[in-house]
Amino acid sequence: MNVRRIIGWDFIGWHRFSNVCRAAAGGILIASVVGILAVGSRAAPPAKIALQGGRIIPVVGSEIAQGTVLIENGKITAIGEKVEMPYDAMVVDVSGKVLFPGMISAHTWRGLDRANENLPVAAYLDVYDAIDPSSLYFEDALRKGMLAVQVIQGNSCVIGGLSRLVHPIGLTPDEMTIRPSVALKLSTSPRSGFDRMSQMAAMREAFLELEYYLENLAEKRYEEELKKKEKAEEEEEKGGDVALEDDVVLEDVGPDEARKRGRSLIRDEDLDDQHRNLVRLKDGRLPAWIYCGAATDVGPAIETAKANGFLEHAVFVLGTESYRAVEELKAAGRPVVLASELVHQERDPITGELSETFVPTVIHEAGLLFALQPSEDSSLAEGYLNYQAARCVRHGVPRQAALEAITLGPAKMLGVEDRLGSLEVGKAGYVVVLSGDPLDFNTWVEKAYINGILAYDRTKDVRLKELLGLEEKAADKKKKEEEKAAEAKEGEKDAEKDAAKDKEKEADGKAEKDETKKSKEEEQKKEEKDDEPPKQEPAESPAGANR
Template sequence: MTDAVAIVGGRVLTGLGDEFEGGAVLVSEGRIEAVGAHVDIPEGARVIDAAGCWVLPGLIDPHSHIGAHEEANGPAGFDGSEVSSPVTAGVRAIDAINIEDLAFRDALAGGITSVVVKPGSGNPIGGQSVAIKTGGGRSVDEQVIVPSLGMKSALGENPKQAYGERKQLPSTRLGIALVIRQALFDARDYAERRDRAREEGAPFAVDLGKEALAAALDGTLSWEQHAHRHDDIATALRIAEEFDLRLVLNHGTEAHKLAAVLAERDVPVIYGPILSSRSKVEVREADPANLARLAAAGVRVALTTDHPVVPIGLLALQASVAVRAGLPRDTAIAAMTSAAASIAGIDDRVGALEPGRDGDVVVWTGDPLDVASTVREVLIEGRTVYAAPTGAGHEETA
């Protein structure tokens, strides 16, 4: 008796650039054991015939609000931004996620098995993101990849609007940068006093917000910077250099204007969403070709739906649009798999069909960049969590 499952006979794309026509993926005990054109299948393994299909790693959306901005639940389901204060570094996105959000079903139907859920962009410093699987658990805690992954920060129009309407700091770009810098200076001072108290065995009052910011200062948490306009991106680079932050740009509408600088400093960009309208001034130059320009300059890129801005199940469609605008198809596949995992810091677990990584595998009816292709079956850690029957409709299997 074995718990192994083998997906055989399909066109296997590993997410790392390798392809095997008529290949196989073997998953055992929830992890990938073997991938290639010739894989020995153990006796008793469950076999999934993928002949005529494409087999890929589970896709990753590294910037979403799934479960925190719930589908079809109105204001009762909006828990993404704690805008009662400009700095809410202590809040954690995991505490806002409703695992029964309908969007998780849509994610699986779109081949997405991992997401990074982030606080919203109403605050200069919004709180901590979480990486989770999109299915397979009885609660969100059973789907966690990393409970606190990064620190969300926002520049530009959103925090300006949120606090400008109240006529309080920060109401301008100057004020936003001030709030961020002051919070980081305060956290640095806090960490020094905390460490000194520990050395001396003295009592010390814990501040959860400053603890989280201290983790960003020491590089434990990435600095996830919401920024669209080139001047905001320049500010993000400036602050990251001042405090030695591990910067990841989110959205990056005008990041192509600083592509050479981003490439030199190895600052990755989680780009998008691509399918949304130019709904505000700072995205007036939105163009999927900008993503191709970033990649051509050597910037590491991933794709985001920013769900619910764009429905999460349309991640692969966004990749198709990016390819039409000039992004190489291998780069587009990586932007939803291996590169997305690397940028998010979860590539030890997900993002590629490679021995040792989680057995998150998606069987597509055809090329996932072809809009006519659909997801036939999704496995998370070797267990089928979604299956679409032949014909219209679909059903989930727990």
């Protein structure tokens, strides 16, 4: 039973609740949670919603300069310049905005408690058991317009578990699920503690052990059916009836023949957890996503897929250096998922010159279907799928191919192209409302609709408001500090001027004082001179006195 429907929450209501719960974990009182619950609760979303007046980029078909997308009961029922509007539809004016399909993150371990398991071969695992709906990654994905995410085990494995395609909002993994058991993860790149030889040996051993298991199980099933036949014959003599397999001739045969005939008798319920997914993989009922970190990993990956019969259902997840094996990939004709770095750098060992190769260009020119990945570091621009697509266009990839690499391309790889990846009548209402062209670096997500339900509204993004508020506060603080520094600098200049004036005054005062002192000394000398008695001339002796 869906708890959210019982209490009437929509997606926004749930996000408000989850945001508050996270805040409460940091110290806010539970009473405040209860208060927000009352505010966040809403009525059921409208059955019909029309996004009217925006530029429509459907990915499939021509763009519409100004049109309407009508969503009824979760599905797109009309799209075009002129759409007949139901009287009871809720109309949302998106004039000046861009309507774009919900972007798809094709490959990530984010949302799990950890990327990898300790066991190299663990085909029985399912990410369903480890998805954390309250992970901040999902909130961030929604904010970036990624409305579908394949959560899959990391690359450090030999054979990993089952992946799951989810939308990034919901109370439980079940509520988030778009498609369960999408693919099985494999890797031909050496995991931690392995070299390439031991990696491939473990891979071969896993499939060889599977064959031994199936042979024994087939023989066992054949013997069971043979015993049922014998019992049926006994019951028939008594007038009874026992159900038997009609498509297998049951008779006493040797072990080898019993194993051969018994293969078709094996049922899913006969398989144990360790082998069930590998059997589904070999039977073509389950795709394989194979990680190839280097060019030398591509050949073994293709050979393994061929030898075990699942090449036609394989997707190759590449490292940046794997583009060197583009001819092998082209011959295999299978889609690829590119590493988020997109650029492979290599330094010439002789000249030391650094060369760069833009990988999507090489892959596109080879005619391969490809999907882009966002960076695991959400703080970087590469964490936005539309930015990754813009980089492709800048390096010569056609605009249409770049847009498909974040929408319809991954939808095809994930087997949901009938529901997601483009804006078309009959598809699910996964729509993002953008502020501008998806390949414009300044574009952001205004709103996001999942199955026609408003799942994200930028104006109500509490965390973003806090972030922008902090940025504004930081800007104000910086401005005040700059003003304060400028004032201090002016003060220093004024102080220097005052000091110079004081020094000048001091110098003038000293000169005046010296002059006064000098004049006083001169006056004193003059007075002393005036006070001296006049010198008397010696009297001249009378003439003849000495005689």
